[in-house]
Amino acid sequence: MSAPVVAPVSPPPQPARRPLPxxxxxxxxxxxxxxxxxxxxxxxxxxxxxxxxxxxxxxxxxxxxxxxxxxxxxxxxxxxxxxxPARRIAYLPQAAALDNSFPLTVYDLVAMGLWERCGLFGRIGRRHAPRIAEALRAVGLTGLESRPIGALSGGQLQRALFARLLLQDAALILxxxxxxxxxxxxxxxxxxxxxxxxxxxxxxxxxxxxxxxxxxxxxxxxxxxxxxxxxxxxxxxxxxxxxxxxxxxxxxxxxxxxxxxxxx
Amino acid sequence: MHAIYAWLIGPFVEFDFLRRALVGALALSLSGAPVGVFLMLRRMSLTGDAMAHAILPGAAIGYLLYGLSLPAMTFGGLAAGFVVALLAGAVARLTQLREDASMAAFYLLSLALGVTIVSLRGSNVDLLHVLFGSVLALDDATLILLGAVAVITLFTLAALWRPLVVECVDPGFLRSVSRAGAPTHLIFLVLLVLNLVAGFHALGTLLAVGVIVLPAVSARFWARQVTGMAAVAIAVAALSGWLGLALSYHHGLPAGPAIILVAGVIYVLSLCLGPVGGLVWRALPGRHLEA
Structure with missing residues (x-):
């Protein structure tokens, strides 16, 4: 004696404006x-x-x-x-933690942001070059790729660290x-x-x-x-x-x- | 031309023991020099020196029990090296003492203990062998050990290159993206001890660290990037081994110290003439550029 039940074709609508966790x-x-x-x-x-x-x-x-x-x-x-997840969190500490006497170029510093994608052992090669170039362009460091990080001004170094953050593609940025x-x-x-x-x-x-x-x-x-x-x-x-x-x-x-x- | 051949190549063609010494020196160069580059970049050059002395009592106990036996002294040296590395790290973490200070304390103790143990049984000749090595008397087993250490070191460095570099530049970043920091440091210390023990057989406990540190600090004046630095350091170490052996043959000098002295001369030359921050280029910088 019950009415025929019609299975919904689409999933039931979400309650409107449910707050995201x-x-x-x-x-x-x-x-x-x-x-x-x-x-x-x-x-x-x-x-x-x-x-x-x-x-x-x-x-x-x-x-x-x-x-x-x-x-x-x-x-x-x-x-x-x-x-x-922890790997989608990026954290930029106060600048002092960086050893800028280390012989590293701006390009390599920024490329560290690909860690999540390439991990410990993955190759960072030519196919990542456009992304790195785009990150450097976004922070206005195009042309300084091969500078050693020790030769950067404070502002340039912070720009480079922001370029690294860009590549990290994090959901939560601290x-x-x-x-x-x-x-x-x-x-x-x-x-x-x-x-x-x-x-x-x-x-x-x-x-x-x-x-x-x-x-x-x-x-x-x-x-x-x-x-x-x-x-x-x-x-x-x-x-x-x-x-x-x-x-x-x-x-x-x-x-x-x-x-x-x-x-x- | 003939004179150069006679001086640089002739002795190695003629004498088997010199060829063996050269092979041993080359194997040490291949593995020790890049380890030295990271040692320098991590500001651990003196730690390397301290670790070299720390190996002595272990090797000496091996010697006390089994005489000049390769496996006994190798095993003893490795064990002592690891114990001191871990103890120094633990003391630094658990007390007020910094790691360099606790290292200094441990290595002084180790050196005194090692010399005492060797003297208990052996002659002064044996003591000299332990302190300064015997690069001119490398047997098959020792050569295989040196080669094996070189292979292990090169493959491990290749695998750990990225975390090693990142941990030097920006340890905070490495900690935020990965947990590889502590294991990387530990594996690096293991590599250091392995190379020191290998170097110990050829150059003795006092000089083993020379072929690790001197080429690395020389390379700093020739290359701007880590990869280039490692390549230059290997070349400097290999050249020191070759010239040092030739020098010791022609002038009757002790071989191990001759190798280290050649490395030292290359260091001083690099310090003065190296294009990356050498003293001459600092004194004569040239007129400043337009932009």
Whole structure:
């Protein structure tokens, strides 16, 4: 006595506007060194495609947060979940880590970005040359391919590292103070690249100091001072009151601090 | 022409032991020199020196138990080298001491211990053999060992080239894309110990590192890229072996030190005349360019 069931030809429609799972999810995460927290009890979700600036005073835990997101340090407490596989995460540390006395050309430095595709042993040959040339063109380094990296200016080196990021083709891009000591033209060019990544649907998190730049170019902001002060649309997060709260952070760790008993 | 032939080639045609020494020196050049290039680029040249001394007590215990026996001294040397490398790394990681400082402590101990152990049983001749090698008395087994080490080293370097380079330039990047960093470092240390033990049989514990480090630092003044540097270093090492042996034959010099001295002369020449940052080119840079 039941009505004939007609099998649907097409799959049932997805519920409209179901939120995508976050690319990064920090669940009561405490990060730090030697048991001293650098980032304390952090709850955080980064939506896919978000372009987020991380702002805070020195010692606020911005670099630590990025390292943890990249999977380079383990949280002291709490859980970090990533919505993308580790190989689709690119991380650009502060420039100091690079040994630029090493005899390597700009071309080879940029070609390192193909690691995910070529791995430890794969050949990087002529068939990759167009991609590498395109990355160099995108950052304005065409013609400098055969320069040793030690002969580059600070701005050129950062451009080369961005070209490497381009080749890495990552879904989540983590940048630690990418614009330190760069001139306005370089910052503008590299910011344009970051916007291109956003338009391609990549998620970008960048630790920054220049609030004007953040207000002009980054729709989302995460204000950090060991604790999360604010996270949301930039004009809402970067209020004078929030910034004042962030500045009051006490930088030195207390050597006699007792174990933290705060509930999750 | 004839004089050059008589000086450079004649002795090797005439004497079997010189040919063997040359083959041994060439095998050492092929493997030791590129290892030396990475040692230099990783700022580990002095670590190489320390490791060379660290091999001594192991080889000496082998000698104490079995006399001048190739397998015993090889095995002892390898074991001692690995133990010191791992201990120094562990001490650096677990205490305040930096790796170079703990290396220095370990190698001084090793050298004193090694010389003491050799003296317990042997004569001064044996001690000289251990400290300075016996490149003019390489038997078949030793030559096979040197050749095998060269083959292993070259294939391993070819396979690990990319992580080795990337780990030198940008260790942070390597850590973010791959977990190959720590194993690469470890395998590189194994290669270093292998080459030091091979060099130990020919040049002795004090000079083995010479044929690894000197050609590499010379090559830095001739090539701008790692590949070129490795090629130049191999050439310098091979030339040092050849000229050093010829020199020692014609002038009655000890062979091992003669090889290292030739490498040293090439180093000083490179330092002065090398086109990549040599002293002469620094002193006479020429007028600056337009752009």
């Amino acid at each position: 976050p690319v990064l999810r920090f669940d009561n995460v405490t990060l730090g060194y030697d048991r001293h927290p650098a980032v304390h009890h952090l709850h955080l979700q980064i939506a896919p495609g978000a372009l987020t600036a991380i702002v805070g005073p020195n010692g606020a835990g911005k670099s630590t947060l990025l390292k943890a997101a990249a999977g380079l340090i383990r949280p002291l407490d709490g859980v970090i979940q990533r919505g993308v 940048l630690d103070e990418p614009f330190n000591a760069l001139d306005a033209a370089t910052v503008a060019d590299l910011t344009a690249l970051i916007h291109r990544w956003r338009d391609e649907g990549r998620t970008v998190l960048a630790a920054l100091h220049d609030l004007e730049l953040v207000r002009a170019s980054f729709p989302q902001t995460l204000l950090l001072a060991r604790e999360l002060i604010a996270h949301g649309p930039t004009d809402v997060a970067l209020t004078e009151a929030n910034l004042a709260r962030a500045r009051r952070m006490n930088e030195a760790p207390d050597p006699h601090a007792a174990p933290c008993v705060r509930a999750a």
